[in-house]
Each structure stands twice: as structure tokens, then as C-alpha cells.
Amino acid sequence: MPIDQAAEFDAQPRFRYGARPVPLLGLFRACHPAPAMVVAVLATALTALSGRGATGCALAGLAVLSGQLSVGWCNDRVDLRRDIAAGRADKPLVTGDIRPAAVSVAAGVALAACVPFSLGYGLLAGTVHLVGVAAAWSYNLGVKATVASWLPYAIGFGLLPAAVTLGLPGHPWPAAWAVLAGALLGVGAHAANVLPDIEADTSAGVRGLPQRLGRRRTRVLAVCALFSASAVLVFGPAGPVGAAGWAALAFAASLSGYAVAAPGSGAGGRTPFLAAMAIAVVDVALLLLRGATLA
Numbered sequence: 259m260p261i262d263q264a265a266e267f268d269a270q271p272r273f274r275y276g277a278r279p280v281p282l283l284g285l286f287r288a289c290h291p292a293p294a295m296v297v298a299v300l301a302t303a304l305t306a307l308s309g310r311g312a313t314g315c316a317l318a319g320l321a322v323l324s325g326q327l328s329v330g331w332c333n334d335r336v337d338l339r340r341d342i343a344a345g346r347a348d349k350p351l352v353t354g355d356i357r358p359a360a361v362s363v364a365a366g367v368a369l370a371a372c373v374p375f376s377l378g379y380g381l382l383a384g385t386v387h388l389v390g391v392a393a394a395w396s397y398n399l400g401v402k403a404t405v406a407s408w409l410p411y412a413i414g415f416g417l418l419p420a421a422v423t424l425g426l427p428g429h430p431w432p433a434a435w436a437v438l439a440g441a442l443l444g445v446g447a448h449a450a451n452v453l454p455d456i457e458a459d460t461s462a463g464v465r466g467l468p469q470r471l472g473r474r475r476t477r478v479l480a481v482c483a484l485f486s487a488s489a490v491l492v493f494g495p496a497g498p499v500g501a502a503g504w505a506a507l508a509f510a511a512s513l514s515g516y517a518v519a520a521p522g523s524g525a526g527g528r529t530p531f532l533a534a535m536a537i538a539v540v541d542v543a544l545l546l547l548r549g550a551t552l553a
């Protein structure tokens with residue numbers, strides 16, 4: 259559906275508020291629950307591994323969770339017109355399971371909660387986290403449709419290690435390898451996340467970096483960024499690489515080869531996306547393995 263017909267479509271009450279809307283489930287689905295949980299659990303685990311006590315871990319977890327929820331809700335709310343135009347039946351706002359106003363309020367409340375949780379974890383650490391959240395909101399509010407669409411991801415994920423370590427006694431900055439790995443992981447996650455929606459996004463007028471590169475080159479970008487993150491996480495920290503490091507690198511390399519070579523359309527069309535996600539899982543595991551040496 260052309261974007262100019264979307265407003266008319268949006269105005270149809272039966273479409274917007276389906277016969278049996280399930281508001282709480284709709285609200286839950288609109289927050290991008292899977293990535294929000296993964297990022298919050300990752301941040302909490304890194305906080306625990308770096309030695310902060312239970313209160314610090316709880317504050318870090320709540321700060322990152324509320325930040326991610328705000329970003330997820332804001333994203334679906336801002337994208338409503340485009341998602342309708344693209345016929346995104348996976349979006350609860352499009353199917354009418356939740357009202358736009360409820361999602362706007364939820365995004366605002368989550369963002370407001372994120373501020374005290376972040377600053378409660380640590381003044382400097384919290385400020386750094388809020389910069390990452392602001393970068394993510396900038397993505398939602400327009401940067402996603404520009405050639406710099408990767409930048410908010412690089413900033414948000416690159417700053418995550420600093421948002422953890424600056425809350426430790428002495429407020430140490432993280433090691434350079436941790437920042438670089440986070441940024442690469444963010445860029446790879448962006449490219450992989452957009453991969454399945456490139457055509458729909460392009461026809462809705464979203465021209466971020468992946469849509470400009472096209473399906474094939476975006477796949478290569480996702481794999482290069484995610485595999486580079488693996489390499490940085492294996493070779494970056496001081497000390498021997500160890501058997502686990504070599505094994506993870508070999509596994510990430512074979513997944514990378516598979517992701518690049520797999521057919522991008524037809525029955526196996528989602529294979530490159532799934533293989534890229536598997537490399538991201540290896541990266542997260544490596545990050546957790548190095549969690550005690552972030553600073």
C-alpha cells in the first residue's frame with residue numbers, strides 16, 4: 259500500500275482496534291521484547307561479572323531494561339504509518355491490539371523511569387547510559403532513514419561497557435577492545451535486523467544504510483561486523499587466547515561462511531539472518547567470558 263493511503267487505512271476503527279484486541283499482550287509485543295530482554299540481561303550479567311553487588315546489578319538491569327522498553331515502544335509508535343503501509347502484520351499497533359496513545363504513554367513512562375535507575379547506578383555511568391538511550395531514540399526519530407542509520411547502534415552498544423565499568427569503585431573506563439567489540443556488535447545487529455525487511459522498508463521510503471546497500475551487501479556487512487566483533491573479543495584482552503577462544507572463533511568463522519554463501523531467497527531465505535544471529539550469540543558469549551576484565 260502506498261504511504262499516502264496509510265493515513266486513510268489508519269483511520270478505519272475496525273482496522274485499528276481489532277475485534278478482540280489484547281492490550282497487555284499488544285503492549286508487550288510492541289516493546290520489541292526479545293532484544294530488550296537480551297540487552298538488559300547482558301548488561302546485568304556484565305555488571306555482576308565486573309564485581310558490583312546485588313543493588314548495583316538490580317539498578318543496572320532496571321536502567322537498561324527501562325531504556326530498551328522506551329526505545330522499543332517509541333520505535334513502533336513512530337513507525338506506525340510506515341508499518342501500516344508495509345502491511346506489517348507482526349506489529350500489534352498495525353493489527354489493532356494496542357492503541358497508539360497507550361504505546362506513547364508507555365514509552366514516556368519507561369524513559370522517565372530510566373533516568374533515576376541510570377543515575378542511581380552511578381552519576382557518570384548513568385549519564386553515559388542515557389547518551390546511548392538518546393542515540394537509540396534519535397534512530398527512531400529519523401536517523402534510521404539516513405545513511406548514518408548504523409551510528410546510533412554503534413554508539414548505544416559501544417557505550418554499554420562504559421555504562422557498566424564507570425559505576426565500579428574508582429569509575430574506570432572500559433578497555434578499548436570492549437568498546438570496539440560493542441560498537442561492531444551494534445552495527446552487525448542493525449544490519450542483521452534490517453535484512454529480512456529491506457524490500458518493505460525501501461517501498462515505505464526508509465533509506466538507511468542497509469536499504470541503500472541492498473540485500474546482498476547488507477548480509478556481508480552484518481557478517482563482517484559480527485565476525486570482527488568475535489575477533490576483537492578473542493584477541494583484544496591481554497593474555498593467551500585459550501582453547502575456548504580459538505573454538506569460538508572457528509565456530510564464528512564457519513557461521514560467517516555459511517551466512518555469506520547461503521541462498522538469500524526462496525525456502526532458505528531466512529538462513530543468512532539466522533546465521534548472523536548465531537554469530538551475535540557467539541559474540542555475546544565471548545563478551546560474558548571476558549566480563550571480569552572489561553575495565
Ligand SMILES: CC(C)=CCC/C(C)=C/CC/C(C)=C/COP(=O)(O)OP(=O)(O)O
Pocket residue numbers: 290297325329330333334337390391393394395397402410411414415418451452455
Ligand atoms: C544499548 C543501547 C542503548 C542500544 C540501542 C541502539 C538502538 C539504535 C536500538 C534500536 C532498537 C530498535 C527498537 C530497533 C528497531 O529497528 P527497526 O525499526 O529498524 O526494525 P523493526 O522493523 O523490527 O521495528
